[in-house]
């Protein structure tokens with residue numbers, strides 16, 4: 001049985017037995033290589049579910065839809081390991097209870113999609129621990145290395161050119177499961193911290209702010225980069241922040257639901273190399 | 277250019293240590309450049325990175341953020357939280373291409389009036405050397421708002 005068939009019948013089972021009230025997964029999209037989220041509530045509809053290598057979107061953000069989890073019923077969601085990590089972070093940040101979420105886990109490796117063992121966030125602990133180790137030894141990103149080797153002036157102009165294309169659509173924010181604030185600081189106008197017009201200065205401020213607020217929380221799922229209509233390499237900023245929290249504080253976001261947020265905790269012997 | 281460039285520097289300091297240190301520098305009649313504009317806050321834990329961006333947005337050529345030494349925070353651990361934030365934000369600024377001379381962080385206690393005066397002198401000199409933050413000022417000019425600082 002293909003993994004798609006396997007999960008279709010699992011979804012049918014979960015819905016007909018009443019274990020879950022909804023299955024959040026992937027369906028066909030507007031082009032053959034795109035998938036769009038589907039929200040299945042009836043066992044007769046599980047044939048709409050698709051699972052293949054094009055299923056890259058992290059679906060955890062949909063769990064925060066107002067009222068969805070307030071009846072204490074369970075929802076099943078298709079997740080790769082990044083998705084499970086984001087689920088853990090949302091739980092650690094008191095946005096949901098993992099007991100209400102059933103994980104239909106999968107992994108995409110090249111052309112191949114395989115099932116992950118486990119149905120509760122906690123079942124993936126050892127896989128996440130292995131991913132943390134892997135992240136440490138991950139080869140450096142080519143463009144990131146190139147940027148680090150530049151002078152500050154060159155780096156500034158690189159980002160100036162990138163951010164000048166931003167249209168402040170905030171799709172990156174809407175697509176990110178970690179951007180769950182009801183009111184984002186950029187929408188604040190008393191005081192107005194960030195220029196809201198889409199000129200390069202405002203765009204730069206917005207993008208720095210976004211990267212900072214996601215530092216130590218981003219699971220590098222790529223939702224933001226894929227959503228950006230201007231193709232700004234947001235993943236570079238996210239990656240740089242992940243490198244920093246892992247390097248300085250040994251923090252890999254989303255280990256489990258009890259993990260303390262890295263910027264809301266500290267150690268007295270945290271490194272400091274630049275403070276005069 | 278015949279005139280010396282006078283950089284605009286904004287210092288965000290906590291009231292219990294660095295502000296008191298600045299005060300001590302003053303009452304001890306120590307000289308330091310008048311380029312620095314001090315903004316006093318209750319604690320380094322209250323100094324959001326947004327403040328740094330705001331200062332730059334208003335045309336600052338340099339920013340200093342300073343508070344109590346680790347272990348000396350009036351609120352016990354505000355500066356430990358701040359330190360983590362600085363670590364992350366500092367690396368973000370550098371990755372974005374803001375030269376490290378422009379945004380500085382320090383611990384200055386209420387007893388360190390001399391350190392305060394010296395640091396302000398040093399930072400002012402360093403920024404004088406690299407000149408106005410023209411890359412940023414150009415972006416400010418594009419917005420059509422005059423830098424009010």
Ligand code: SF4
Pocket residue numbers: 058175176177178179214217218219220221222223224225238
């Ligand atoms: S910042 Fe981007 S990559 Fe990181 S969690 Fe949010 S959407 Fe995913």
Ligand code: SF4
Pocket residue numbers: 165166167168169170171172173207227228229230231232
């Ligand atoms: S998605 Fe891209 S264009 Fe839209 S606000 Fe984010 S960075 Fe700017």
